[in-house]
Amino acid sequence: YLHTNRGAPLFQLLRVPLEAPQGPAEVLVPERPGITLEGIELFAHHLVWWDRQDGLTKVRVRSLETGAEHELEFADPIYEVWAVGNLEMDTRVLRLAYCSLVVPATTFEYHLDDRTRTTLRVAPVPGYDPARYVSERLWATAPDGVEVPISVVRHVDTPIDGNAPCVIYGYGAYGEPYEAHFSRHRVSLLDRGLVVAIAHVRGGGDLGRPWKEAGRLGAKMNSFTDLIACAEHLVAQRYAAPDRLACSGGSAGGLLVAAALNLRPELFRVAVAQVPFVDVLQSLLDPSLPLTVVEWDEWGDPRAEAAFRNIRAWSPCDNVRPAPYPDVLITAGFNDPRVQYWEPAKWALLLRAANTRPDAQTLLKVDLGAGHGGQSGRYGEIEDSAFELAFLLDRLGVADSTDLVG
Known part of the structure; x- marks a missing residue:
């Protein structure tokens, strides 16, 4: 069984006999327009494969005995699903994990023949009721x-009336999809009446390989205008x-946020950029930095004039430039090998000098013990998230409110 993009940019699944591997291949799953074949799970009696379609992972099953096919159905309009430890070949059960913007991580067994499910575990979230929240998919x-595509989640009692504060997250790089996963920290925002959105901008893999290609190298500007x-x-x-609009992103997502602020500084009230890759041109011109050479494939090699002008x-x-930039929280890790701390520091200095809003806050938070992923330890990630959420709530004007939605 060959999962290949040879002659099929969106991938196809082939089967060849072991005794004649160079002979004609049987096409089991052909390339299909708008659908990226991301992976397969092969069992003695069933073939399972994973498609990326319309910004979601689709799980499809084919019986190797009858040829009958079906697709797993999920109740949420936006979700994330993945395989968990399917090591047994001769089985009629597929183990999966699932979550959504409103449903905590759930592990279950899917019975491939009768299409029933057995829930094995739901991640405990004390005091949480998923019925109090609603998610939906929008398109800009x-x-x-x-x-x-935009993934949106809010409290059921938060009206759509143009008055809600909103935080929009994004990433858009390396072909990595921004999955609609469940977040315990997000609940604190939803219960305070915020709308939380994810912008699935080009450069990520949210709509498959073409989506990645449409947001890298010379097409990178698409990521920023998408946001x-x-x-x-x-x-x-x-x-x-x-x-009352905020944007947030980390690493390449921090670059996304920073570039969007330069294009439309007045659009956002608040921005959070975690370990942002912001001094892109200078970093890519220095091959002595740890990741410069391998990053040329994503952003371009500025030693070539065309790439230099594009990145510039x-x-x-x-x-x-002189403009009314929003309040910005910038984080950095002193030991970060990917985005050296002086990049966020340089950007903070430039923002402070250029901002025409006299009351604007540009806050630089450098963790002297952290790397690219923030603090380690049991409570480090919680402390980092609490700080960032407190900044968002304060600058959006909801920090003084003790009234929760509903």
């Missing part, structure tokens, strides 16, 4: 006409108050 139109289009759509559809057009530190 980018400047070039491409439809960009702006998603933010504007949330305001236009009254999910977000125009003066959006590299955050090279495009800060």
